[in-house]
Amino acid sequence: MKNMITGRCARYAVTTLSLALALPMAAQAAEQLTQADTNKDGKISRAEAKAAQSRSFERLDSNGNGQLDRQEFDKGQPGLPANADAQDKQRRQSIITGWFDNIDSNGDGKISESEYQQAVAPYFDRMDSNGDGSISSDELKKAFHNARPGSQQSGSN
Known part of the structure; x- marks a missing residue:
């Protein structure tokens, strides 16, 4: 019985942390995507x-050298609630390290703008569910409705 309760508590903690990371990421992405509609036609073209x-990359690149180091990338990712414990902080760091390593396709310890763009391209394709080359507000809503907490693989600010 004690192990069952401990297991439930652990699953609850992981779910809570996933939500703590996923919800701010979804809000950031929604804001970025709506700001991306520069011609105000209600859709976001490729x-x-x-x-x-590119604007996001430039904001993250605080030293302006055209590459993101781990610290710059980390600062652009969602934080944790004020009451996060050491385990939450360690998990967040592990997730962000994984994102960074995944985006850094050549393994040089830095993310170029090209690597950043390549990492994001598949998300556009997934959200463009009808394949017309743009993301409508309905497709955007559907993408966030279908997103599972903890399923986001990379974020940006």
């Missing part, structure tokens, strides 16, 4: 999404 990602 070109608009790419331009928004």
Whole structure:
């Protein structure tokens, strides 16, 4: 019985942490995508999404050297609630380290703008469910409705 309760508590903690990371990421993504609609036609074209990602990369690149180091990338990711414990902080760091390593496709310890763009491209394709080359507000809502907590693989600010 004690192990069953401990297991439930552990699953609850992981779910809570996943939500703590996923909800701010979804809100950030929604804000970025709506800001990406620069021609205000109610859709985000691939070109608009790419331009928004370039702006995001520039904001993250605080030293302006055209590459993101781990510290710059980390600062651009969602934080944790004020009451997060050491285990939550360690898990967040592990997740963000995994994201960084995944995006850093050449393994040089830095993320170039090209690597950043390549990492984000599949998300655009997934959200463009009808394949017309743009993301409508309905497709955006559907993508966030279908997102599972903890399923986001990379984030940006």
